[in-house]
Amino acid sequence: MPDTIEQLLELQHATLISLSRLLEQEKGAIVNRQSVEINRIAKDKLSLLNKIQQQDHLIASHAQRQLLTDNTECMQKVTEIKTIVARCKAANAVNGEALQRAQLSFHKLNNLFQQSRGKSQMTYNSEGVAQNIRTLGTNIKA
Structure with a gap:
């Protein structure tokens, strides 16, 4: 498990990149009408979203979370992560x-x-009334 806030941000970034790629795969599966693939991707997507949520919780409760607003590198990484999240939301x-x-x-x-x-x-029928008959011709015994 990552110890530093920077490592958590890197992990979050990598997970979001995986989600972005999965959304592209989902788009292809939808276009090609591959229902089995769409179902598999939906499960994988849910798993990644749960992982992202857990990582987000770890970042929010991390002892070094103050670095997210104080450290320039962390701030840039957070901005990059937010950009990827916005792209993922749009693609989804x-x-x-x-x-x-x-x-x-x-x-x-x-x-x-x-x-x-x-x-x-x-x-x-014999009175000229329309009827739906499902057994038409199937009950004949020769």
């Missing part, structure tokens, strides 16, 4: 919107399939 929002659009497209397509399936199963 874009990926979320893309997933929502993909889900909406899937539901529309599914509804079209269900409607077309319903039309092909429609028939008329």
Whole structure:
């Protein structure tokens, strides 16, 4: 476990870079509609977010936390970390919107399939009333 605040900041930076790369992978998986990969990435992303939260807590409660505002190198690292966090938030929002659009497209397509399936199963009874019959032609015994 890192001892100094600088080491914690470096670890936080590396973890955020990993998250940034994972978000790029997620974007590719969404574009290519790789559902298994999207699920795997979601689990990995959650794990990284938990790790980032733990690291953030360690930094906030560290005995040397005053260096975050007093030391120029630490201040630069914090600024860099905040920039990466902002990029990750933006990328995650874009990926979320893309997933929502993909889900909406899937539901529309599914509804079209269900409607077309319903039309092909429609028939008329002896009184001329339309009926959906799922067993049309399947109960014939020859």
